[in-house]
Amino acid sequence: xARLIQHILFGTVTGSILLLASLGxxxxxxxxxxxxxxxxxxxxxxxxxxxxxxNILGWGFIISVVLTVFLTALMGLLVYKAFFKPILQFGTVTxxxxxxxxxxxxxxxIEYIGGPDVHALNLPIFKIIKIGGFSLISKDxxxxxxxxxxxxxxxxxxxQKTKMGKAFRAVSSNRxxxxxxxxxxxxxxTLVWLLAGGTAGLAGILLGVVxxxxxxMGWNQTMFIMSVAVLGGLGNIYGIMIASFxxxxxxxxxILIFPSGYRPALAFAIIIIVLLIKPxxxxxx
Amino acid sequence: MEWMNFLVGMGCLLxxxxxxxxxxxxxxxxxxxxxxxxxxxxxxxxxxxxxxxTHPPLPEDxxxxxxxxxxLVGIIGAGIISGLVAFLIGLPTLKLKGHYFAIVTFAxxxxxxxxxxxxxxxxxxxxxxxxxxxxxVNLMSANAYTYFSFFLMVVALLLTYFLLxxxxxxxxxxxxxxxxxxxxxxxxxxxxxxxxxxxxxxxxSIFMGIAGSLYASMYMTLVTPSMFTSMVSFLVLFAxxxxxxxxxxxxxxxxxxxIFADQFTxxxxxxxxxxxxxSSIRGIIYGLILVMVxxxxxxxxxxxxxxxxxxxx
Numbered sequence: 298x299a300r301l302i303q304h305i306l307f308g309t310v311t312g313s314i315l316l317l318a319s320l321g322x323x324x325x326x327x328x329x330x331x332x333x334x335x336x337x338x339x340x341x342x343x344x345x346x347x348x349x350x351x352n353i354l355g356w357g358f359i360i361s362v363v364l365t366v367f368l369t370a371l372m373g374l375l376v377y378k379a380f381f382k383p384i385l386q387f388g389t390v391t392x393x394x395x396x397x398x399x400x401x402x403x404x405x406x407i408e409y410i411g412g413p414d415v416h417a418l419n420l421p422i423f424k425i426i427k428i429g430g431f432s433l434i435s436k437d438x439x440x441x442x443x444x445x446x447x448x449x450x451x452x453x454x455x456x457q458k459t460k461m462g463k464a465f466r467a468v469s470s471n472r473x474x475x476x477x478x479x480x481x482x483x484x485x486x487t488l489v490w491l492l493a494g495g496t497a498g499l500a501g502i503l504l505g506v507v508x509x510x511x512x513x514m515g516w517n518q519t520m521f522i523m524s525v526a527v528l529g530g531l532g533n534i535y536g537i538m539i540a541s542f543x544x545x546x547x548x549x550x551x552i553l554i555f556p557s558g559y560r561p562a563l564a565f566a567i568i569i570i571v572l573l574i575k576p577x578x579x580x581x582x
Numbered sequence: 583m584e585w586m587n588f589l590v591g592m593g594c595l596l597x598x599x600x601x602x603x604x605x606x607x608x609x610x611x612x613x614x615x616x617x618x619x620x621x622x623x624x625x626x627x628x629x630x631x632x633x634x635x636t637h638p639p640l641p642e643d644x645x646x647x648x649x650x651x652x653x654l655v656g657i658i659g660a661g662i663i664s665g666l667v668a669f670l671i672g673l674p675t676l677k678l679k680g681h682y683f684a685i686v687t688f689a690x691x692x693x694x695x696x697x698x699x700x701x702x703x704x705x706x707x708x709x710x711x712x713x714x715x716x717x718x719v720n721l722m723s724a725n726a727y728t729y730f731s732f733f734l735m736v737v738a739l740l741l742t743y744f745l746l747x748x749x750x751x752x753x754x755x756x757x758x759x760x761x762x763x764x765x766x767x768x769x770x771x772x773x774x775x776x777x778x779x780x781x782x783x784x785x786x787s788i789f790m791g792i793a794g795s796l797y798a799s800m801y802m803t804l805v806t807p808s809m810f811t812s813m814v815s816f817l818v819l820f821a822x823x824x825x826x827x828x829x830x831x832x833x834x835x836x837x838x839x840x841i842f843a844d845q846f847t848x849x850x851x852x853x854x855x856x857x858x859x860x861s862s863i864r865g866i867i868y869g870l871i872l873v874m875v876x877x878x879x880x881x882x883x884x885x886x887x888x889x890x891x892x893x894x895x
Contacts, residue, residue, distance in 0.1 A: 331681070332681045332684070332685065380873055384876060384877055387876070387880060389681060390614070390616055390681075391876055391880065393616065393681055394616070394819065394823055394872070394876065395872070395873055395876050397816055397820075397872075398820065398868070398869040398870075398872035398873045398876070399869065399873060400869070401813075401816060401865045401866070401868055401869035402865070402866050402869030402873070403869075404862075404865055405862040405863065405864070405866035405867075405869065406862070406866060407862075408861070408862035408865070409859050409862040409863060409866070412858075412859075413858060512862075516812065520688070520689070523685050523688070523689070524689070527682075527685060556700055558696060558699055558700040559696055559700060561692065561696060562692065562693045562696040562697070565690075565692050565693045566689075566693060568685060568686060568689040569686055569689055569690065569693070572674075572675070572678060572682055572686050573674045576678055576682060
């Protein structure tokens with residue numbers, strides 16, 4: 298029983314990280330209408346930036362986090378300006394294939410700089426909370442859930458209250474109409490890609506807290522993000538909030554039933570099952 | 583002599599991947615089915631061949647099936663099983679639009695890779711199968727065999743090229759192009775779009791499976807799950823895009839360029855400290871080539887010929 302509770306908690310933590318990770322992916326999908334396969338690499342970039350600042354250069358925790366988020370956001374924007382913006386008019390399929398190429402480039406760069414070895418962030422581990430003699434959850438995990446929740450709430454507020462947020466929602470529901478109404482697409486997409494990069498960087502740090510850093514973490518995360526996005530309905534920002542927890546819980550509770558080697562495969566199985574039964578996602582708008 | 587070996591090795595690899603590239607071109611270039619899981623059918627072919635032809639398991643082996651069939655049964659079986667899997671996967675997924683099909687095939691390839699690692703009773707886990715029987719290896723010396731296998735694979739590539747080219751030039755291929763341009767119009771013209779897509783998908787998957795069996799038997803003589811990562815799918819996709827989609831010569835040319843870049847970076851001598859980083863550089867090179875070609879030559883190096891089937895009235 299304690300084991301089940303523990304796995305549910307792990308699943309919640311995984312879900313919180315996935316939520317942050319999928320948010321940027323979904324916003325990009327919504328804005329430019331393509332599946333950005335290279336998004337997972339931004340998470341890896343965030344994790345490796347944190348490794349550089351916190352472990353190698355030995356800077357303070359807060360400074361490292363702020364710098365990481367800021368620089369990953371810039372990376373996101375840079376990737377957009379350099380690779381995606383010039384080919385936006387070529388259509389969805391070209392964009393997806395380009396994003397596969399961009400993913401390969403970023404992954405190669407990460408592997409080149411970080412090396413093939415496995416790294417760990419070794420963030421300060423807090424005390425473990427014990428309930429009835431079982432060590433259930435460390436404060437790190439509670440921290441992750443809180444950080445991700447707060448970020449999501451902020452972004453939700455941003456989308457609903459600010460002018461830019463409203464512009465984003467307008468563009469995502471009807472691009473042409475929004476453009477004729479005078480919404481500045483240039484500054485909007487700059488903002489969205491900064492947000493996508495920033496949330497990805499934050500999610501990367503959180504990933505480094507619970508796991509280790511490997512060169513192929515970017516591709517793995519891309520797969521999980523895609524399953525969240527498909528389950529939540531591609532481009533549906535509120536749908537992914539529930540979907541990410543479903544995927545996280547399925548993976549971490551599922552390994553009680555299936556061999557643990559199948560943990561990633563469970564996320565992919567969700568993709569296939571959802572696409573076969575309800576291709577528009579469960580939480581259709 | 584070293585150069586000769588290098589060229590022959592590259593020719594073998596090129597022929598095998600060339601088969602996949604031409605087959606993939608029919609999927610993506612002609613029909614616009616963006617398959618991101620090509621490696622799945624490659625792996626299925628390789629494993630099917632290995633399981634069909636390997637010796638029955640000894641008590642200490644972890645795998646439970648090894649049939650020890652003759653080589654030809656292995657190759658044909660690899661093709662049939664790949665086609666069957668393509669049929670089963672295609673049945674529900676081919677009606678999905680563009681990026682959904684890409685996502686689901688990508689996911690399928692990843693699930694398959696995890697199954698290859700975890701289902702030890704069938705695939706022997708991470709160890710895989712090694713010392714796979716090479717066809718007709720006893721008939722000649724090892725040196726002659728290298729050239730013989732090279733010859734055999736080139737023949738296989740040419741055969742694939744002519745067969746698939748014939749299919750593409752036939753009315754069947756024209757319908758596929760029609761589906762690519764506008765599937766609704768095709769439907770209105772009375773063409774059974776799902777059935778055409780399914781036929782194209784199954785036929786090309788059979789070729790991919792056979793390529794997989796050749797790769798397992800004649801080139802590598804072993805199969806392990808680590809050989810079938812999503813990088814292979816990307817390589818094939820990149821080759822078709824770079825060479826020119828909707829154009830079988832272009833697919834082979836694109837594959838040649840990528841394989842050459844790959845083999846050359848392996849062949850040149852570099853300090854050992856640098857050698858580990860070579861694979862990451864390769865990834866960067868591939869990605870850059872793809873992004874550049876898509877941006878500046880969106881239709882690839884060899885452009886698809888515009889065919890006018892019926893001029894005037």
